[in-house]
Amino acid sequence: MIRALHRWPGLLALALVTILSLSGAALSVFPAAGRLAAPxxxxxxxxxxxxxxxxxxxxxxxxxxxxxxxxxxxxxxxxxxxxxxxxxxATGQGVASADPNQTLRWLTNLHRSLFLGDGGRIAMAAGAAALLVLSLSGTALVARRAGGWRNWCAPLRGPRAGRLHVEIARIAVTGLFLSSATALWMTASTFDLLPDGGxxxxxxxxxxxxxxxxxxxxxxxxxxxxxxxxxxxxxxxxxxxxxxxxxxxxxxxxxxxxxxxxxxxxxxTGWQRVSETIYMLHTGQGAATLGLVLGLMALGVPLMGATGVMVWLAGRRGRPRIRGNQPAGRAGTIILVGSEGGSTWGFAATLHAALTEAGQSVHVGPMSGFAPERYTRAGRIILLAATYGDGAAPATAKGFLDRLNALDRAPDIPLAVLGFGDRGFPAYCAFAREVATTAQAQGWPELVPLDTIDRQSPQDFTRWGRALGEALGIPLELSHRPVLPKTDTLTLVSRRDYGAGVQAPTAILRFALPRVSLWQRLTGSGFARFQAGDLVGVVPEASAVPRLYSLASGRRDGFVEIVVKKHPGGLCSGQLAALEPGDTVTAFLRRNPGFRPGRGRAPLILIGAGTGIGPLAGLIRGNGSGRPVHLFFGMRDPGSDFLYGEEMPGWQTEGRLTRLVSAVSRGARPHYVQDALRGEATQVAELIRDGARVMVCGGRDMATGVAEALTGILAPTGLTPSALKAEGRYVEDVY
Structure with a gap:
């Protein structure tokens, strides 16, 4: 409800509120300029x-x-x-013309009435009302996305347009609320809708x-x-x-x-003082500094409008259109989705279609919109919950657990929880499990036991659907085909092969940048904008399930590069390993905002092993500013799988790489990357104590060993990897 209340006034009144805000921002300059110019x-x-x-x-x-x-x-x-x-x-002499400023008059007429008299005033009042609704609903949505009011200033993740939209809103919402509310008061006063009180x-x-x-x-x-x-x-x-x-x-x-x-x-009178205060707050007359501040906040409106449209379009592309989606208050089945990248919505659409065909009335919405008081006709609630990172709530489930814990009593509606994840990660379906445990502790009746879907498996989903159908007393066959993002064709231009000597065939594959449209350039979609550490999804032949690889390059490098190890029987890795220059693959780009070096000059400690060097090498290549970078890299044999070994000396000479510490696991004394960290414990602890950011990329076992090593290294400082993660100074890309 709040999301719709925010979306539609924004889209319908975008042009009007943009004119209102830009003209208001321009008008805010005149009080300050007048004060500076007047004796x-x-x-x-x-x-x-x-x-x-x-x-x-x-x-x-x-x-x-x-x-x-x-x-x-x-x-x-x-x-x-x-x-x-x-x-x-000081003299009583005239020093300047008293004629009105024509620019000021023109802007004032535009701002107040669009040069249309009373009809224009009413239109601009409607724009102010839309801006007020946007301010209030936007405030609620920001709090919901952040996970509650206490997290209002918490760091954000997600696509750039969405993060920029929210960051601007955090700063500007107070001013926009103040400007829109005072504008409505002044309009009401103009049309004698308020008592005179004078x-x-x-x-x-x-x-x-x-x-x-x-x-x-x-x-x-x-x-x-x-x-x-x-x-x-x-x-x-x-x-x-x-x-x-x-x-x-x-x-x-x-x-x-x-x-x-x-x-x-x-x-x-008191009424006059209130009216004059409102006039001052809206126009800045008598409070030039406040007027400039409000004017600057008003400039956020067109930026939020543009990013809001981008978020809306991305949402429409990322979520399948669910036909016949019933309002929450009239649905017998409520399906709530917790998704980070959008794939879980496709499963929700499949489930919605199957239940609807079976005669059920179904509503699908985000878990962040959980509101049991609205589910007046619901006979069951189904939660499809992915997991973000180390067990955190995904983007569309922010605040769900807080609202669940705040309930006096659990809804008397049977609940089913289905988790989505990858068994290769330690926190497999951790968020879904936490939701199910919390619901059970509150006495929420269970429709079917907690189940999980590994790597978006259609077979797992079909199996769970049959169990759900038995609980509902209806035949339910869920035949799901993943809805892939818009794909591009990547053409291989070069490859470098490693690892043959250690029976671990690995290749650095470099593809040409695909052509991007003007719209993609403007919106940053597709391959128009990406960074090292983002993900490229490769769709293998004879499969609808893509495989994700971390990018070892950024857009500025002028190519798309990944590091691939061939796995025995691996469908996608085998196809990629067989590519020759000129061959093509079908792929799409997925942002990975949780794996970023962050801004500033704080040192980076990059830790990786095997193909995990890919995104780390991309970060080093892009370090043109000479930020201190310390790389800990684990390999099997430097004569066989020293990935990017040819570039390392040049990067050190150019100041892109400060220091390289390698670990070799095949030899007389096997040495792993966590051992290399312990060998440099004093400097590692000093760097982290002084603000360094740690980035880890590679296999799950390696990442676990690194976390254990850092726990011991940091113990004397009072820091822990968990504390660093909470600060955003320890990030992982683990597979």
Whole structure:
């Protein structure tokens, strides 16, 4: 519900809120510019002194105005001809034209009404209302994605467009809420939808009918600082019944022109003060710095609009379109999906179609939208949950466990949990298992026992579907075909072979960059933008299940490179190992934002073995800034599988690689990469204590051994690999 409330106002009102925000940002500059350009009065200058100075230069002065920026303007008649000027309060002389700024007037009319009068004002009010809805719903979505309000500032992961969208929102949402809410208040006031609430004193009926009392001698004007002045109107010449009218920040009053006596006064009401504060907050008049801050925040709107559209389009591409998806309140079966890369949504679509065909009413949504109070007709809830990293919630399940733990009692609706993962990882389906354990502890009734799907296996899914059908009392055959992302054709341009001497055939395969469309360049999709450590999915012949390989190159390198070890009976590795220059494969790109070197100059400790050197070599190649990089690399035999051994000396000479420590496991004294770390324990601990970032890539057993070695190395410092992971200073790409 919140996601839809955020998405559709944003898409429908994108052009309107963009005009509103850009014109508002431009207008925010004028109060500050006006304050800098206008001569400012001394703090002890009174209205009485100012009036005398101006009247001495312009005897026919009729009105003196002071704007919130401090600019003082005088209006007069001289021999029947009107005149006006910006005044220097120190002399009373005119120093600039009082004519309105035409650019300011044009922008104001655009911002308020699109040059369409009242109809335009209503349209812009609708834009402000859309912006308010976007601000409120966006705030809720940011909190949900971060895993709760307490994690508002937590680091984000995911595609760049989504992260940029949220980062801008975190900064700008307060200003956008303030600007949109005050805009709606001012529009309501313009159309007299709010009570006036003003207090204006009645014109005095009894005056002295005298004239000529000097303004400089009037006690009220002597007691009023220029800093509080808004407007001073002089009596009409020759009319002894007219009076001075004074408006200040404190109220409005009338002064007898013959005696200088204050005849009437009305202070500002609470309602007026609220209205004026709202005017100040919206326009920046009287608070130039605040206006500039709000203007800068408003510039985030077009950026969020562009990234929001990109996120929306990516979501439509990443999630299969589920036809006949029922609203949550009318569905008998609720399917909630926790996915990081999007593949789990394809299984949800298959399950939805099969259940719908069996006569069930089904709703599919993200686990992050878990709201049991809405499932009024549900007879069952099915959770399809992938796992991110070391057991964390995937992107579309953020906050699910927090909401589950916050319930007073578990829903009285039978639950089925199905985990998705890879048995090669230590944390296989860890998030799904945690969800099932938590639900069981809360007494949530079980529909079918927890089950898991290994490596997106259609066979595992079919087997689980039959068990689910038996529990529901309906025949259920789940025939799932993975929905692959849009693929490209990669052409091999060169290969280097290693490992024959140690019976571990390995190759560095370099492919030409595929051509990318203009849209891909603009959105960064496909192979238009990638970094070393991202993943390339290769679709082997006679299989619909892709294999993922870590990239050893970035877009700037001008090629796509991977390191592949041929596995006995390996369908994809065998196909890749047989490639010759000119041959092609079908592939797609998948971002891997969790495996990044991070910004800054903090040293990098890169640890890898075997083909795990691939992304690490790509990071070193791309280290043109000379950031300190310490590489620990494990191999079997330097004469056979020293991958990138030819490039290492050159990278060291160029300053891309600070230090190389190698470990050889085949020899008189087998030495592994974790042993190499222990041999350099003092320097490793010092580097990490000083802020170094650790990146590990390679097999699961190697990664486990590295974590154990670092645990011992860091023990005297009080640090642990787990603590470093929590800080984002220890990242792994393990297979």
């Amino acid at each position: 400012q009065a001394q703090t002890d200058l009174t209205v009485a002194t100012l009036a005398e100075r101006i009247r001495a230069v312009y005897p026919g002065v009729e009105q003196i105005r002071r704007s919130p920026s401090g600019r003082i303007t005088a209006y007069w008649f001289d021999q029947g001809a009107p005149g006006a000027a910006v005044i220097d309060p 207090a204006i004193p009645a014109m005095p009926t009894e005056v002295s009918e005298g004239t000529g009392f000097a303004p400089g001698q009037m006690a009220t004007l002597q007691q009023t600082p220029v800093a509080e002045l808004r407007d001073l109107s002089f009596p009409y010449p020759g009319d002894a019944t007219d009076v001075f009218a004074l408006k200040t920040d404190r109220g409005t009053g009338y002064i007898d022109q013959g005696t200088g006596t204050l005849l009437a006064w009305a202070g500002l």
